Amino acid sequence: MAEATIEIKVARYRPEHQPLPYYDQYEIPYREDMVVLDALNYIKDELDGSVSYRWSCRMGVCGSCGMMVNYKPRLTCSTFLREFYPKPIVVQPLENFPVIRDLVVDVTDFMDKLKEVMPWIVREHEEPVEQGEYLQTPEEVDRYRQFSMCINCTLCYSACPVYAKDQEFLGPAVLALAHRYNLDSRDQGRDEREEAIAVDRGIWDCTFIGECSVVCPKDVDPAAAIQRSKVAATTRTMLWMAWPFEVEREG
Amino acid sequence: MTSEGERPAGPGGQVSLGEVLETSDRLEILPRGRGRLRLRLPSPEPFAWALFSAGGFVAALLVPVHVAILGIAFAAGWLPDDAFSYQRIHRLANNPLAKLYLLALIALPLFHWAHRFRFAIHHQFGIGLKRLVAVGCYGSALAGTAVAVWILVRI
Amino acid sequence: MFSAGFSILMLAFLFSLSRGEQPYEGFVRWLDGPWAVAVSVVILAGVLYHTATWFRLTTHIVEVRLGRRVVPRAAIGGALVAAWIVVSAVVAYFHVWFWR
Numbered sequence A: 001m002a003e004a005t006i007e008i009k010v011a012r013y014r015p016e017h018q019p020l021p022y023y024d025q026y027e028i029p030y031r032e033d034m035v036v037l038d039a040l041n042y043i044k045d046e047l048d049g050s051v052s053y054r055w056s057c058r059m060g061v062c063g064s065c066g067m068m069v070n071y072k073p074r075l076t077c078s079t080f081l082r083e084f085y086p087k088p089i090v091v092q093p094l095e096n097f098p099v100i101r102d103l104v105v106d107v108t109d110f111m112d113k114l115k116e117v118m119p120w121i122v123r124e125h126e127e128p129v130e131q132g133e134y135l136q137t138p139e140e141v142d143r144y145r146q147f148s149m150c151i152n153c154t155l156c157y158s159a160c161p162v163y164a165k166d167q168e169f170l171g172p173a174v175l176a177l178a179h180r181y182n183l184d185s186r187d188q189g190r191d192e193r194e195e196a197i198a199v200d201r202g203i204w205d206c207t208f209i210g211e212c213s214v215v216c217p218k219d220v221d222p223a224a225a226i227q228r229s230k231v232a233a234t235t236r237t238m239l240w241m242a243w244p245f246e247v248e249r250e251g
Numbered sequence B: 001m002t003s004e005g006e007r008p009a010g011p012g013g014q015v016s017l018g019e020v021l022e023t024s025d026r027l028e029i030l031p032r033g034r035g036r037l038r039l040r041l042p043s044p045e046p047f048a049w050a051l052f053s054a055g056g057f058v059a060a061l062l063v064p065v066h067v068a069i070l071g072i073a074f075a076a077g078w079l080p081d082d083a084f085s086y087q088r089i090h091r092l093a094n095n096p097l098a099k100l101y102l103l104a105l106i107a108l109p110l111f112h113w114a115h116r117f118r119f120a121i122h123h124q125f126g127i128g129l130k131r132l133v134a135v136g137c138y139g140s141a142l143a144g145t146a147v148a149v150w151i152l153v154r155i
Numbered sequence C: 001m002f003s004a005g006f007s008i009l010m011l012a013f014l015f016s017l018s019r020g021e022q023p024y025e026g027f028v029r030w031l032d033g034p035w036a037v038a039v040s041v042v043i044l045a046g047v048l049y050h051t052a053t054w055f056r057l058t059t060h061i062v063e064v065r066l067g068r069r070v071v072p073r074a075a076i077g078g079a080l081v082a083a084w085i086v087v088s089a090v091v092a093y094f095h096v097w098f099w100r
Helices: A036-047 A108-116 A138-149 A155-159 A161-165 A172-183 A190-197 A211-215 A222-242 B017-023 B045-061 B063-076 B086-094 B096-123 B130-154 C002-019 C021-031 C034-061 C073-097
Strands: A005-012 A022-029 A066-069 A072-075 A089-092 A099-101 A245-248 B036-039
Touching: A005 A036, A022 A036, A036 A089, A066 A155, A072 A155, A072 A211, A108 A172, A138 A172, A155 A172, A155 A211, A161 B096, A172 A190, A172 A211, A172 A222, A190 A222, A211 A222, A222 B045, A222 C034, B045 B063, B045 B096, B045 C002, B045 C034, B045 C073, B063 B096, B063 C002, B063 C021, B063 C034, B063 C073, B086 B096, B086 C002, B086 C021, B096 B130, B096 C002, B130 C002, C002 C021, C002 C034, C021 C034, C034 C073
Parallel strands: A005 A089
Antiparallel strands: A005 A022, A066 A072, A066 A089, A245 B036
């Protein structure tokens, strides 16, 4: 009996050989338990060792293997071939990012923007180490847990029509992570983060299209995070009307 | 808009409030005493968004029933005969509370449209000219509000 | 866009009211006609779609916590629809039946 096979079309870009991108087509053996990453690994191992792509954990927690599968941003380690079989599959590099080679994209823009919002605990006063850890109740963790699930896979940037049009936009993941730290009871950096996100290229550029939350593989719901940030920023501005000044402390 | 200078980086690194304030564009008031007072100028976006949200809720909650009554139920003859008599409607509309309600009912959805249309122009039609578009959109909403006020006052 | 259309419709209605009984009656007669109904049906379809999507979006933003539990999104949606029905009924009462 003939082995079951499936067709995979892979976007290629090898500027040292050819200035323009092109497609290579491969036919690979199909098994029900295969994911797109398995297919790519088969291609690289058996058919064409020149294909380049990123992957690591192969279980949906590292965020490395994001690619466009049939024109949707997916994690290739978590996308089963049986979803499409027997129809052919098209694999392309993640949209809205410059392509370095084949399926590898340059996510420097995302990394730079991430730093802008200080995605770490910011303290006004650091407690001495002898005092121990900053404690949190389960309720306090609940407040931000969902938004802490982000694995920085940047699928949301490929899905966001605003980022597609305007690369200045900070983007869903960055804004969701900023919100995650603003919600963290251990954090005291809310003011500074607000300056980074409550700007035109931050939360206000978002129009709540919601595609980011649709494609997020970890159900972070960045769209919700951004809208809640808008509510928070608006509330702060309304409070500003009561007291428009701030005092700069000495030292 | 964020600081152009160095940001002390690294996890757990302390960022002092003063450093950030120094490098963002704020209006500064003359120093007095031990602390310095700085006047914060907020971005106008929160106000636009607040109007957008309010308008969205008015449009979602109140407009359907008004359209159904004014536009459809009346013509279909489902209403009592003198529901729309001049005397009754005029008396209803003359009430100052009613006028405030009607102002909100008419003006807020206009601002909802303005905000949404402004972003549609930028994101969907790809047109820049941010200041012009913003003035055009919110300006028309304001004009509509002004017309509404003028009409309501004359009832 | 549809809500803006409604605003214009409402403004026209109130404008005719402000000008006096004759212009008002004229406008009311137009309301009775086929054009008004057609326009209203289109606007109504548009605003109902807006209501449905607006409520759905709101359920993503609103978070109600009871201790460690969160109110499910469907419940928030249900509450919004219930509020919408109540508000519509109150408005309808004032608009149609409230004799002064």
